[in-house]
Amino acid sequence: MTILVVDAGTSGVRSVALDADGTVVAEVLVEILPSSPGPGLVEIDAAATARAALATATSVLDQVGSVDAVGITNQRASTIAWDARSGDPVGPGIGWQDLRTVGRCLALQPEGIRIAPNASATKAEWLVQHSDVPAEHLRIGTVDTWLAWVLSGGSAHVTDASNALVTGLYDVAARDWSDELLDLLGVPRSVLATVTDSSGALAEATALPGSPPITALIGDQQASLLGQGCIHPGDTKLTLGTGGMLDICLGPDAGPTPAHGTFPMIGWRLGGVDTWAREAVMLSAGTCVEWLRDGLGVIDDVADSEALASSVPDAGDVVFVPALSGLGTPVWDHGARGLLVGITRGTTRAHLARAVLEGVALRAADLVDAAEADTGLRADVLRVDGGMSA
Incomplete structure (x- = not known):
């Protein structure tokens, strides 16, 4: 048995073929970085994501011949709108790190509605409000839903429970979309996908050679949890x-x-x-290293960060707070911004690189502490x- 996995992350699309033992037998990656057209805005090119999924999957199939099943895993909560008639995206997708709806989320809190701006709920509301496509033809979904639509040639509008819950629109008790939230936000139920199991006979990938069945959808972090044997x-x-x-x-x-x-x-x-x-x-981890490269020119390649940071015994009293997109667990302050303090005339590139990596590591320790405290x-x-x- 050979399985094809299409993994659409925040920084690229990767297609991988695995044999029955879980050994990777073919792999193709296309890097697609989100854009930031303004402060707090993070957008994804939905059309480029679709092209990359088709290209990488087809390239893998060219190498292995055929596969028995296709699975899709994805960056969660990033939200895309498209026209069902043409299959074309309606503008750019809104990335999970995007903060354009922070004000809307805050305005909902006095009504007892707590929605995080990195969830899909207010992104979907924004997309509905800014679309000229009639509701009966509009489709909105997370990246798994978009890729299932693309790979199935437009025949499948589905998402799995792991992705549905992260949207902020899912009613756990009803095991379906929340009518209350949909009415409040003005999101028609018809634009949203059918919620399914994470595995099953979901669709056929007719856009790929051989039309292999799509048998799994799961959010990337949940896929990691399962894949790590947790x-x-x-x-x-x-x-x-x-x-x-x-x-x-x-x-x-x-x-x-x-x-x-x-x-x-x-x-x-x-x-x-x-x-x-x-x-x-943690809202920013690898993006902090990318910022070292792209924003400061401290490194030429993200892979250089470890060697550079290891070339000094400590950060030289430089401290970095990785809040480039706000702070997540445990404080959830989307207005927080990154800090780089303690710089002196003696601070070097190596000190900056080490401070950034240490800052990410210390935030990881925050996550462990919070998870243990909340679960016992x-x-x-x-x-x-x-x-x-x-």
Whole structure:
């Protein structure tokens, strides 16, 4: 058996073929970075994402011949609108780090509605308000939904429970979209996808050679949790990519009400049964290293950061707070901004690089503390993955 996985992350689209033992037999990556047309704005090129998914998947199929199934994993909460008639995106997608709806989220709080601006809910509202496409032809979804639509030639408008919950529009008790929130935000139910299990006979990828079946959809962090073997309560993983996401498996129970800035997550839904997790979020991790490269010119390649930081014994009293897109768990302050302090005439490029990496590491420690406090579980072993862990 050979499985094709299409992974659409924040910084690129990767297609991978794996054999029955889980060994990678082919892999193709196309880098697609989000754009920032203004302060607090993060946009994704939905058309480029679709082209990259088709190109990388087709290239992998050219190498392996055929596959038995296709799975899709994705950056969560980033939200895309498109016209069902043409299949074309309606403007750029809104990235999960985008802060344009912070004011709207704050305005909803007195009504008892707490929606994080990095969730899809107010992004979907914004897209509906700024679209000229009639509601009966408008489709809105997260990246998994968009890619399922593209790969199926427009026949599948689906998402799985792990992605649905992160939108902020999902009613856990009803196991469906929240009518109350949809009415409040003016988002027609018809524009949203059908919520499915994370695995099953979901669609056929007719846009790919051989039309292999699409049998899995799952958010990238939940895929990491499952892939790292975190299937028992207390099993914990940390992904350091564009942002930093710590997830701890809870099992069949959603756990106690969080008090330290973590979020209940559906890890995956199989056979209608949910496995729950709790997530702590660092909004900027790998983006801080990219900022060293692109914003300051301290390094030429992100891979150079480790060697440069290791060339000095400490950061020389330089301290970096990685709040380039605000602060997530445990304080959730989207107005916070990054700090780089303690610079003297003796500060070098190496000190800056080390301060940035130490700042990310200390924020990761915050995530562990918050997750343990909110779940009552101990993260005795921490499995780490993501681009920054390489």
